[in-house]
Amino acid sequence: MTQITDNKAAWLPFEKAPALEVGPGPTPNPGENEVVIKVAYAAVNPTDWIMQDQPYAHPQYPFIIGVDVSGTVAQLGSAATRFEIGQRVIGHCDSLLTLKATNAGFQHYTTCREILVTEVPNSVPLANAAVLPLAIDTASTGLFKHLKLPFPSVDPKPTGKTILIWGGSSSVGSTAIQLALAAGLTVATTAGAHNKAYVKEIGATHIFDHKDPNVVQEISKILKTGDVVFDAIAVEGSQKACATILHNIGGGKLPVVLWPVPIEYDDVESVFGMLQTLLISVVTFAYTQDAVNGLDPGLVDLDIGDAVWRKFLPQALAAGKFQAKPDPEVLEGGLEKVQEGIDILRKGVSAKKIVIEIAKHD
Structure with missing residues (x-):
C-alpha cells in the first residue's frame, strides 16, 4: 500500500479558536476494518460550530473536526472487502469517538469505519451525497x-x-x-x-x-x-x-x-x-x-449499521428510492472555505445544507 504523504487539513488550533488553520494533515494508515477516503466534499453540521465554540469532547489540540464526507476510496484495510479503490462513497467520520485527527472530515484524506461507509451511484452527485451521513x-x-x-x-x-x-x-x-x-x-x-x-x-x-x-x-x-x-x-x-x-x-x-x-x-x-x-x-x-464522560462505550448492536449502511442505502440510492436531501449549498475554494461554511451554518439555514468542495473532482 502506497503511503499518502500529501494530506492537508483545516485544523482547530486550540480550544475555542476563532478560526481554523489550514496546514499539513495526518498520514492515513487504515486498520483492517477501515476505509481511507479521498475527500471531494465535506458537509458542515451543528457539531462543527459547537465543537469550535463550546467543545463537548476533549481532544488534544490541534484537532480536526468534520463528520460528513463524500469522495473516492483511496486505501482499504484488509477486511474492508466491500469496496474497491476509486469507488465513489460517502462516509461518517467518528473522530469525536476516537479523538484521532485521522478520523475527521475536514481534510483531503480521512479514515472511516467500514460500517459507516457506503457506495454512491453515478446518478447521485458527490456534492449532494455529502449531506447524508450524520443525518x-x-x-x-x-x-x-x-x-x-x-x-x-x-x-x-x-x-x-x-x-x-x-x-x-x-x-x-x-x-x-x-x-x-x-x-x-x-x-x-x-x-x-x-x-x-x-x-x-x-x-x-x-x-x-x-x-x-x-x-x-x-x-x-x-x-x-x-x-x-x-x-x-x-x-x-x-x-x-x-x-x-x-x-x-x-x-x-x-x-x-x-x-x-x-x-x-x-x-x-x-x-x-x-x-x-x-x-x-x-x-x-x-x-x-x-x-x-470518558468511560469506554459498549458495543451494543451492529444490526442497525448493517441494515442501514450495508444493505439499505446502496440499493435505495441506486434505485432512486432514497434522495440526498436537503440540497447542498456548495462553497468552492477548498479547505480555506471551511470556516466560512461553519459561520454560515451558525447563523442558521433552512431546507439546505452547507457543503464545502474540498478538492476538484471529476
Whole structure:
C-alpha cells in the first residue's frame, strides 16, 4: 500500500479558536476494518460550530473536526472487502469517538469505519451525497433504536402506523421522513409554509405549519394510539409540543435531537436519541452518560449499521428510492472555505445544507 504523504487539513488550533488553520494533515494508515477516503466534499453540521465554540469532547489540540464526507476510496484495510479503490462513497467520520485527527472530515484524506461507509451511484452527485451521513445516523438512532421501527427496505410492508416528524425540512428531518417511509410508516411532519412543497416531495403525507397556534390539536386529530413521534428540532417549544401530542395518543418514547427539557407528562419519556451521533457520530454503538464522560462505550448492536449502511442505502440510492436531501449549498475554494461554511451554518439555514468542495473532482 502506497503511503499518502500529501494530506492537508483545516485544523482547530486550540480550544475555542476563532478560526481554523489550514496546514499539513495526518498520514492515513487504515486498520483492517477501515476505509481511507479521498475527500471531494465535506458537509458542515451543528457539531462543527459547537465543537469550535463550546467543545463537548476533549481532544488534544490541534484537532480536526468534520463528520460528513463524500469522495473516492483511496486505501482499504484488509477486511474492508466491500469496496474497491476509486469507488465513489460517502462516509461518517467518528473522530469525536476516537479523538484521532485521522478520523475527521475536514481534510483531503480521512479514515472511516467500514460500517459507516457506503457506495454512491453515478446518478447521485458527490456534492449532494455529502449531506447524508450524520443525518442518516441521527435519524436511524431515533427510529430504529429507540422507536424500534422495522429496518428500512426498498420494498417496505405497510405497518399501519403514522409517525410525526417535527421539523421535516431540516437535515435530520428530511432523512427521517425517507427512512420512516422505507420502514413502512405514513409520515406527518411540520414545516414552514415555504417548505411545504419540499417535504411533500420527499414523502410526507400530512403537513402542518409549526407556527399555527392550533398545530398540536390538529396533529393530534390525525394520530392514534400506537403511532410515534420524533423531534428533529428539539428546541424547548418543539419538545413540549411533541410531548403533548404523544400524551394525547397514549404516551411513549420521544426521541429528540438535543438534550431533553422537563416535560409534564408521566406517560412520555423523552430520550436523547442522538447521543451516539451528536456526541460521537456512530450509529452502531449506544452510549450512557458515563461513556460521554470518558468511560469506554459498549458495543451494543451492529444490526442497525448493517441494515442501514450495508444493505439499505446502496440499493435505495441506486434505485432512486432514497434522495440526498436537503440540497447542498456548495462553497468552492477548498479547505480555506471551511470556516466560512461553519459561520454560515451558525447563523442558521433552512431546507439546505452547507457543503464545502474540498478538492476538484471529476
